[in-house]
Amino acid sequence: MTISLTPAARQRMQDFLARDAAAVAVRFGVKRTGCSGYSYTVDLAESIDGDDRVFDQDGVRIVIDAKSLPLVDGTAIDFVKSGLNAAFVFENPNMTGECGCGESFTVG
Structure with a gap:
């Protein structure tokens, strides 16, 4: 079971952790939502x-x-800046489909 970070994602997470003394980790997971079933969550964990x-x-x-x-095992997390936008991007080998707007995904 693994999760991997690109250097950009690692740096962004380190920046978030450094700003909150109560944070002990980054919490990564999924929640049920959207038209396809799940969306990713990234928060600070106390x-x-x-x-x-x-x-x-x-x-x-x-x-x-x-x-x-089980839904995110093997996911590679990147942090991408494009113009004025910046976001975490997930490459999840368990994903079998996603909705048209890209906000949610399904697993097989």
């Missing part, structure tokens, strides 16, 4: 729960809850 899986990549601790883990 605690690590008992069912969380912890990944550490180059000093960035990422926590994922047990329900999200």
